[in-house]
Amino acid sequence: MALDTHTNTPVTGGGADRRAGAQRAPITEWAFDQSPFALAVHDTDLVCLRVNDRMCRMFDMTEDQIRGRCLTDALPGPQFEALARYMRQVLDTGEPVQRETYRRVPGEDLERAWSVSIAPLKDDQGRTRAVWVGVLDITEQYRARQRLALVNEASTAIGSTLDVTRTARELVDVVLPRLADVAFVDLLESVTGGAEPRPGPVPATVVMRRAAHGSVGGDVPSVVRLGDxxxxxxxxxxxxxxxxxxxVLTGSGDPGYLAMIESAPDRIGLVLEHGLHSFLSVPIRARGITLGVATFLRGRDREPFAPDDVLIAEELTARAAVCLDNARRYTRERATALALQRSLLPQRFPEQSAVEVAGRYLPASANHGIGGDWFDVIPLSGSRVALVVGDVVGHGLYASAAMGRLRTAVRTLADIDLPPDELLTHLDDLVGRFTAEAEAAAPEDQGPDFGATCLYAVYDPVSRMCGIARAGHTPPALVTPDGSVDFIDVPAAPPLGLGGLPFESVDLEIPVGSTLVLYTDGLVRSRDRDIEAGLERLRRALARTxxxxxxxxENILGSVLPDQPVDDAALLVARTRVLTGDxxxxxxLPSDPAVVADARKKVTERLAEWDIGDAAFVTELVVSELVTNAIRHAEGPIRLRLILDRVLTCEVSDGSETAPHLRRARVFDEGGRGLLLVAQLTQAWGTRHTAHGKTIWAEQSLLAQAPPGGLAGFGDFGDLDDLDLDGLEGLG
Structure with missing residues (x-):
């Protein structure tokens, strides 16, 4: 009986069978030796019976070193022990096994991807007599799949926010380590601030800011720090x-690489120290403008960048460029909205003596648009002051513009000295009209909402009384000099613009040196806590005076405001003062015309005590006009009050609700000139209604003096019949 020299098995049959077997033997040899697989055959004891040249080259061994030995004897190590276990599994079960792995084998300098097939070899009776191992290099296919997966991941991982720096960081995180070992993202200086880069080519000498960088090893080989x-x-x-x-692709051996080393030895020293040998720089361009450049580097343990790597780097950078440009545009729009918002807020607080004030406005985090929160401090007559905080529904330029309209409306209504509840009633009507205008002008896909909340308080430093009303707003806090903190129980009312329900105000006497805290709900409300928890945190913060x-x-914002606020916040803190009795x-005053002269005399004496006798001329004239009008056209009781503050205020109160109006008297009119004279001589005058009548007031600068030539210095006012009481005693 003859043996097959290849398989060591008997050859049976006649001469024809022997000739066929002889013809098949070279073909079998060719198939085994020329297969793209690295092949090996092992017996049931896992001893190698046959191995081809490709397998020998992969393991960096000769056939004699492998054949006749167990796999783990010839190739010790965890990875080959795992392969032996799979081979034993195939021998035991008779079922093939397919595995993929990515590792470096002894015959290769770098890691590669391998497809490992392990299959049983069975005889005619179906018994497993040996095991066949085939290993195929699938590095290119593996890398193609990795590139596709990388692009797919980049589509969701890059651009999760509208923040330029965060987007640059996301690009670095995506490429490490699958594409590069080190990555830099440098943006033009104008881009980081949201500005529009100049079109056209970038000059050779360029200034860029490091937006993001990273390294697989953690230590970034760069002389430029983040943000520099x-x-x-x-x-x-x-x-x-x-x-x-x-x-631009360069690396060791490239003349451009050598020129780079010579021009910047301090930079290249770090590169060489970390074994970085392959450089790939890709411009970041979107919508026809250049935003910056992304640089990717590979170290000594990886192959240099190949043309396919350049394509994938371009794809990733292009995706990041669009996201960066979107973030840049959003940054510019946000900066514009924020500039508008801040320009509509008080640039500095007005001079007044009623309260000491400080305020803050904090926009929401970058993922949310600029809101419509605002605060204001408005000086009123009689040394009083109005404190206002408000919040317009929505975000963006629309909310900022709406806030500006609302703040102007509040100032206009405050100028006519309306009580807090009446002011909010008028403001509610205005917001209702604003909403109607927005509904008529808004496109179908844009909501026309124009809602707002507001809190309005008026503090009088003479009486220490404070009147407060609110429309859908959070209650103010009061910190008394002894350190106690309370939220003032102001009657609740719906937000502005809803209409239908009246507003109520509360009046309370505030101890001297107390602190009023007005704020918007963005300070105390967040996604992870309700408003009650926010108010409690505010209470604890205010206890630390x-x-x-x-x-x-600063203490309030640091203790109460969330780390990532979803809404903007306005804060106004006012410490009350009081005007002393002197x-x-x-x-x-009685309702008797004869009292006018006595009133002028008392006023003159008091001005002399205050050492502002130069203001006596104008003050006497104002007192004569206002007291005379109260006696002639109103009803008692009549009260005259002087307030010495930053200005000198003269007030006459009576029991009538009819207010005088300024008009120009015609030539033959017998009245109407006195109030015009008061308006000419003082810097401001007006009327405010009270619970028991009205108060007419006039303010004059403390530098006011009698004009040269007496009344003639103000032109021809004709017969001053409104002042002709007892021959204008004391003025003649």
């Missing part, structure tokens, strides 16, 4: 990529 700006040499791949608009209101504001003079 730097001038890049013309020989650098990043600058060459910017100026050409095309990717500080002599400085600026420090108080700054106010009050006289109750």
């Amino acid at each position: 700006i730097d001038h890049y040499p013309e020989s650098f791949p990043s600058v060459r990529a910017l100026t050409s608009g095309e990717p 500080s002599p400085s209101l600026e420090t108080t504001c 700054q106010v003079a009050t006289w109750d």
Whole structure:
């Protein structure tokens, strides 16, 4: 009986069978030796019976070193022990096994992807007599799948926010480590601030800011720190990529690489220290403008960048460029909205003596648009002051513009000295009209909402009384000098614009040195806590008082505001003052024309006590006009009051609700000139209604003096019949 020299098995049959077997033997040899697989055959004891040259080269061993030995004896190590277990599994079950792995084998310098097939070899009776192992290099297919997966991941991982720096960081995170070992993202200086880069080619000498960088090893080999700006040499791949608009691939052996080393030895020293040998710079371009450059580097343990790597880097950078440009545009729009918002807020607080104030406005986090929160401090007559906080529904430029309209409306209504509840009633009507206008002008896909909340408080430093009303707003807090903190129980009312329900105000006497805290709900409300928890945090923050209101504001924001606020917040802190008794003079007057002269005399004496006798001329004239009008046209009781503050205020109160109106008297009119004269001599005058009548007031600068030539200095007013009481005693 003859044996097959290849399989060591008997050859049976006649001469024809022997000839056929002889013909098949070379073909079998060719198939085994020329297979693209690295092949090996092992017996039931896992001893190698046959191995082809490709397998020998893969293991960096000769056939003699492998054949006749167990796999783990010839090739020790965990990976080959795992392969032996799979081979034993195939021998036991008779079922093939397919595995893929990515590793470095002894015959290769770098890691590669391998497809490992293990199958049983069975005889005619179906018994497993040996096991066949085939290993195929699938590195290119593996890398193609990895590239596709990388692009797919980039579509969701890059651009999760509208923040330029965060988007640049996401690009770095995506490429590490699958595409590069080190990555830099440098943006033009104008881009980081949201500005529009200049069109056209980028100059050779360019200033860029490091937006993001990263390294697989953690230690980034760069002399530029995050956020720093730097001038890049013309020989650098990043600058060459910017100026050409095309990717630049370089590395060891490239003349451009050598020129780069010579021009920047301090930078290249770090590169060489970390074994980085392959550089790929890709310009970041979107919508026809250049935003910056992304640089990718590979170290000594990886192959240099190949043309396929350049394509994938371009794809990833292009996706990031669109997201970066969107973030840049959003940054610009946000900066515009924020500039508008801040320009509509008080640039500085007006001078007044009623309260000491400090305020803060904080926009929401970058993922949310600028809101419509605002605060204001409005000086009123009689040394009083109005404190306002409000919040317009919505975000963006629309909310900022709406806030500006609303703040102007509040100032206009405050100028006519309306009580808090009446002011909010008028404001509610205005917001209703604004809403109707928005509904008529808004496109179908845009909501026309124009809602708002507001809190309005008026504090009088003479009486220490404070009137407060609110429309859908959070209640104010009051911190008394003894340190106790309470939220003032102001009657609740719906937000502005809903209409239908009246507003109510509360009046309370505030101790001297108390602190009023007005705020919007963005300070105390967030997604992870309700408003009650926010109010409690505010209470605890206010319990830690500080002599400085600026420090108080910082403490409140640091203790109460969430780390990532979803809404903007406005905060206004006011510490109350009081005008002392020697700054106010009050006289109750009977409704008798003869009392006018006595009133002028008392006023003159008081001005002399205050050492402002130069204001006597104008003050006497104002007192004569206002008291005379009250006696002639109103009803008692009549009260005259002088307030010495930053200005000198003269007030006459009566029991009538009819207010005088300024008009120009015609030539033959017998009246109407007195009030015009008061308006000419004082810097401001007006009327405010009270619960028991009205008060007419006039303010004059403390530098006011009698004009040269007496009344003639103000022109011809004709017969001053409104002042002709007892021959204008004391004025003649």
